Amino acid sequence: MFSRLAAKRLLEIRRVLRPSLPLSSPASTAARSFSTALNYHIDSPDNKPDAPWEFTAANMERVKEIMSHYPSNYKQSAVIPLLDLAQQQHGGWLPVSAMNAVAKVIEVAPIRVYEVATFYSMFNRTKVGKYHLLVCGTTPCMIRGSREIEEALLKHLGVKRNEVTKDGMFSVGEMECMEDVTPKRVVEIVEMLRRGEKPPVGTQNPNRIRSGPEGGNLTLLGECKPPPCRDLDAC
Template sequence: MFAARLPKRLPRPLPLLRRSVSSTPCRRSDALFVHRDTPYNNPKIPFEFTAENMKRAQEIISHYPPQYKKAATIPLLDLGQRQNKGWTSISVMNYVAKLLEMPPMRVYEVATFYTMFNREPIGENFVQVCTTTPCMLRGSYDILDTVCSHLGGIKPGDTTKDGKFTVIEVECQGACSNAPMIVVNDDFYEDLTPETTKKVLSAFAKGEKPKPGPQSGRHTSENSAGLTALTYHTQPYGPGEFCQPEFQ
């Protein structure tokens, strides 16, 4: 009885809606956290602190309780990097681990986490160009282009053929009020223009060290338009001046 009520033909199922899904391939990089032995970077290459740096290392370690001397990992890696011509090799890491009596893996974790530790050899002068927002708004990409073109058309991450310069693009260096800026080795060069950038690089190329700080002539980060506040006093207030008598 019920079968008689069923239609002779079942309705055709609706076609499945199909849509194409596109995806971009993953770009994987293990450069920051994987070590592979090379002729210039392998555990067989000896490394140890010089006598002078060993004294510095012992002084650094003495700042921490004996059971917490592993807290000296970062400053000792920095000391090793400076001795090793600006980069942290696997031998430097192993030496620091042995000196601090800690597993090498713990040192690897630190060295691969902080970008301040260079895992590959760099040039004699390490140029870091900030392109974060404040510097970008002040023309940092023009500065980056100037640096790369002035050094022979290299790209960020490259080293010049003569080994004198390595250039990288970095995030904020904390000198936003003096944007745009670059860091060369340990010094800040600020308030840059393409012209002053070339002068700074040319000085380093000659083996000279130009004066760090603003290259525009202003003092530190003072207002480039001159003093605009507190102009009614010829000198700063003295202690207790303009205070109630009981506080003078």
């Protein structure tokens, strides 16, 4: 019985991943709803495997320099710095054709590069704005109000998640984890960036000092006592 269930599940996954699946079919609806979990690719005019893409002459020199740090039998270890270089060249995001170019350089199957690019949130596989604003989607941050922060961002910018503003300046995505902000402060940060200003580093919540709790400590209000068996001053 278990083997039959496993085979059925495998068939469902294969159907979702089938590249030739018509977008109007009932199964394609399931594929789209499952897209977040599987991170599958859909061709578009500016993001398709057969689109011409290659490193510029200047970047090819950087490619050679990067590759010089790795033994010839471990070229695949250069995948992350090469993807980063390709993303910089392509305006902050990675089309599938750029990933294929990286696969050729390090001499691996393209799927090996896709695996890396879909795992790390630093790599963007769709167009992003000049400022790509990322809101944490983890449960602890949701409890702390990350959904309200995202809502404030989307409403202020007039976009949906993963969309780019018409002027190309901003886009909003999801990641783990983020600095501490408030809905009001996140809008202020957007306007600072729009004016070309640089927001301060660290927590953006005025009620917190560095990474301390909001409103100050509620426990450990006094000096911590050293362990009786060890002279800390002698260390």
